[in-house]
Amino acid sequence: MRKLTYFIACSLDGFIGDEHGDGTAMLRFLDEEYLDFLKTEFAETLPTHVRRQLGLDHLENRRFDTVIQGRASYEVALKEGITSPFAHLREYVASRTLGTSPDPHVEIVDGDLTGRVRELKAEEGGLDIFLCGGSQVAGALLDEIDELVIKTYPIVYGTGMPMFGTGLDIKEFTLDSVRTFGNGALMRTYRRKR
Numbered sequence: 001m002r003k004l005t006y007f008i009a010c011s012l013d014g015f016i017g018d019e020h021g022d023g024t025a026m027l028r029f030l031d032e033e034y035l036d037f038l039k040t041e042f043a044e045t046l047p048t049h050v051r052r053q054l055g056l057d058h059l060e061n062r063r064f065d066t067v068i069q070g071r072a073s074y075e076v077a078l079k080e081g082i083t084s085p086f087a088h089l090r091e092y093v094a095s096r097t098l099g100t101s102p103d104p105h106v107e108i109v110d111g112d113l114t115g116r117v118r119e120l121k122a123e124e125g126g127l128d129i130f131l132c133g134g135s136q137v138a139g140a141l142l143d144e145i146d147e148l149v150i151k152t153y154p155i156v157y158g159t160g161m162p163m164f165g166t167g168l169d170i171k172e173f174t175l176d177s178v179r180t181f182g183n184g185a186l187m188r189t190y191r192r193k194r
Contacts, residue, residue: 016135061088066130093106094113148190
């Protein structure tokens with residue numbers, strides 16, 4: 001069974017961005033040490049155009065071969081003219097309003113997202129599934145999330161978009177690891193307690 005991993009950046013107070021979901025304030029923490037770690041351990045979570053800029057196109061996927069993201073996350077790439085932001089992965093976008101996919105490599109999931117994720121998790125072989133974002137999508141898929149990888153940056157938004165949108169029941173996770181960086185960022189990995 002493949003795992004669904006929510007790999008997300010957030011502030012100290014648990015926001016993935018401001019009220020509109022803009023998380024660019026966190027980009028200042030992408031220093032050399034942090035980027036070297038991402039390139040080594042989580043290169044497939046970097047968008048394809050970023051991988052090209054960093055000379056990582058040749059790397060094989062180690063952890064993930066599939067990505068799921070919400071419409072708002074996907075539209076960040078579309079605004080830049082990028083129709084397949086994770087071309088090195090199988091791409092799924094959860095959206096009831098986007099309509100037809102602008103790219104043959106990107107599948108729009110406009111119906112039962114949970115059912116589609118369960119199908120993907122049940123596939124034989126392959127690597128795990130990277131949940132890229134969308135507060136609402138993460139909230140809708142909380143019961144399916146097997147692992148959290150939370151990149152916490154040393155800033156406070158005060159208000160903004162939470163890691164999980166929508167009303168939720170309490171779920172428990174077990175801490176697996178913590179990695180600290182010289183810039184004050186932390187990367188915590190949690191496993192779903194079932």
